[in-house]
Amino acid sequence: MPFQKVQSEKLSTSVVRQIELLILRGILRPGERLPSERELSERLGVSRPSLRDAISELQDQGLLTTRAGSGIFVAEVLGSAFSPALIRLFGTHDEAVFDYLSFRRDMEGLAAERAARLGSDSDLKVVQAIFDKMVAAHGRRNAQEEARLDAEFHTAIIEASHNVVMLHMMRSMFELLREGVFYNRQIMFRQRTTRDALLDQHRAINDALQSRNPKAAKAAVEAHLSFVESSLNDLRTAERHESIARQRLEHEVGKS
Known part of the structure; x- marks a missing residue:
């Protein structure tokens, strides 16, 4: 039978998917600064470690970037x-x-x-x-x-x-x-x-x-x-x- 066990999705994966969609739909724009880690984790209802894992994955994808002393930004991908x-x-x-x-x-x-x-x-x-x-x-x-x-x-x-x-x-x-x-x-x-x-x-x-x-x-x-x-x-x-x-x-x- 073509069925597989349903596996729960990691919280960090859910965060990645949500931020990806916000960028895809143009709601989060290139160069836009994300809220602070504390504020973002509260808004998303996830722990800071889960949020950090998600941010790290999005940075690896080239969708987010870090600016020293300034925070996390949506990457300038348009150019x-x-x-x-x-x-x-x-x-x-x-x-x-x-x-x-x-x-x-x-x-x-x-x-x-x-x-x-x-x-x-x-x-x-x-x-x-x-x-x-x-x-x-x-x-x-x-x-x-x-x-x-x-x-x-x-x-x-x-x-x-x-x-x-x-x-x-x-x-x-x-x-x-x-x-x-x-x-x-x-x-x-x-x-x-x-x-x-x-x-x-x-x-x-x-x-x-x-x-x-x-x-x-x-x-x-x-x-x-x-x-x-x-x-x-x-x-x-x-x-x-x-x-x-x-x-x-x-x-x-x-x-x-």
Whole structure:
């Protein structure tokens, strides 16, 4: 008969599985500090030796890391998706920027569609809360704050789609954007007309999600990222034109 004796699971193994799932589901994020050993053992209801065994196993897996004098942190695993050589290529060729935006348009359109259909009420409340912060930040005209909230808004939609592979893949892509590999996100929030348009586009995305309209959510995300692509293309063109104009000016001044 295909039966085997049921064996009780070690407490440390249960802790490992719980922390693994929290990292897999994106609840514990790269770089996030875990509570102290005393607090964590109390929250989990296990002894400190069992907790230490679990932490040690997770460190061996490369999911947790220790920082001397600071504690235990979720490992910075996102950057491993791309090699340094490939990141350098991305950062030095405009082609990669527009391919990146095309990729985001496809993936985030799908994520928004899934979020409208599968996201929980709590997921959508998170999206709404971030959008409310975006509206408040818009009035303060702080490009850095608006760019940060923009990233949080898009990440919240990915999280609400409840696809863990997409979540970690897109977080890795957003990390490269945060580091300025593809373009400086803050540039998009420096011009009044562009800032107003971006807020309206995020409002359309949020409205579609809150009304649980998958088709409209997908279309709103695609329209938003098409606008970003067009704006960046216009910016690159303006920069080239300005460079040529400066050469003409220097030449003209040099003749006098």
